[in-house]
Amino acid sequence: MTQKIALVTGGTGGIGTAICRALADDGIKVVAGYNAGGNHDKAKAWQAEQEKDGYKMLAAYGDVTDADSCEACVKNVEEIAQGTVDILINNAGITRDGTFRKMTWDQWDQVLSANLDSMFHMTRLVINPMLDKGFGRIVNISSVNAQKGQFGQSNYSAAKAGIHGFTKALAQEVAAKGVTVNTVSPGYVLTPMVAKIPQEVLDKIIKQIPVGRLGAPEEIGKAVAYLCSENCGYVTGSDFSINGGQHMS
Numbered sequence: 001m002t003q004k005i006a007l008v009t010g011g012t013g014g015i016g017t018a019i020c021r022a023l024a025d026d027g028i029k030v031v032a033g034y035n036a037g038g039n040h041d042k043a044k045a046w047q048a049e050q051e052k053d054g055y056k057m058l059a060a061y062g063d064v065t066d067a068d069s070c071e072a073c074v075k076n077v078e079e080i081a082q083g084t085v086d087i088l089i090n091n092a093g094i095t096r097d098g099t100f101r102k103m104t105w106d107q108w109d110q111v112l113s114a115n116l117d118s119m120f121h122m123t124r125l126v127i128n129p130m131l132d133k134g135f136g137r138i139v140n141i142s143s144v145n146a147q148k149g150q151f152g153q154s155n156y157s158a159a160k161a162g163i164h165g166f167t168k169a170l171a172q173e174v175a176a177k178g179v180t181v182n183t184v185s186p187g188y189v190l191t192p193m194v195a196k197i198p199q200e201v202l203d204k205i206i207k208q209i210p211v212g213r214l215g216a217p218e219e220i221g222k223a224v225a226y227l228c229s230e231n232c233g234y235v236t237g238s239d240f241s242i243n244g245g246q247h248m249s
């Protein structure tokens with residue numbers, strides 16, 4: 001059986017790294033998509049770090065807000081991984097938090113572009129080869145804050161809620177051809193993104209989490225890998241919540 005190829009956007013970040021590792025643990029050839037403001041050395045350092053821990057990861061630059069850059073990224077992935085993408089994890093995302101009254105158009109636009117337009121740019125480049133092969137796995141990373149809303153995140157909650165609408169529509173279109181599309185909605189996970197929240201605000205948030213702690217990136221990675229496995233072909237259009245009980249729907 002040929003080794004499956006996965007592209008994880010935002011693959012060098014907190015949750016992204018855990019997803020890359022969980023997929024690699026399952027024998028998948030993993031390419032981490034990165035932007036890092038074009039800092040290729042940072043991505044190389046990440047690869048070296050992974051290698052020290054026994055993970056051989058490929059890496060490909062791409063700006064998920066830019067259609068041309070995504071196209072170049074996927075072409076590069078196909079070259080370095082020697083095949084088309086079987087598994088796409090749309091994980092890249094940003095926050096630009098602020099109460100709506102203070103929010104600028106830039107804060108809105110940047111978040112919608114990076115978190116939602118990226119779904120269009122990346123997915124359209126991998127969907128046809130998946131349909132041709134009769135196999136594909138797409139996992140879109142949303143957030144608990146799509147489901148419950150979050151004070152200070154009207155932009156992010158809107159984008160992340162849009163992701164699940166996209167998941168459900170696309171899942172219906174490709175289900176008969178062996179391609180599944182699912183959403184994973186993490187809660188507050190210990191990553192650099194969450195570390196940016198002021199400590200007094202974060203303390204209040206943790207008090208609302210029945211499990212009583214932040215999530216670990218690995219807890220998200222393992223769930224994503226499960227959804228990408230061969231024997232997970234009957235799970236599609238679903239939204240998998242991993243939030244310590246903070247929101248139960």
Ligand code: CAA
Binds near residue numbers: 095098152153188
């Ligand atoms: N509910 C109701 N009122 C609230 C509130 C809340 N949750 N939080 C703050 N307020 C009140 C404040 O008490 C304040 O009231 P007064 O004007 O009467 O004093 C008012 O709202 C304005 O609040 P701030 O002064 O704090 O406003 P700010 O502009 O300085 O900061 C903020 C706003 C940047 C959004 C800040 O509250 C914040 O960082 N919140 C956390 C947002 C968050 O959870 N982000 C998640 C990032 S991680 C992530 O997104 C990953 C994931 O998927 C989970």
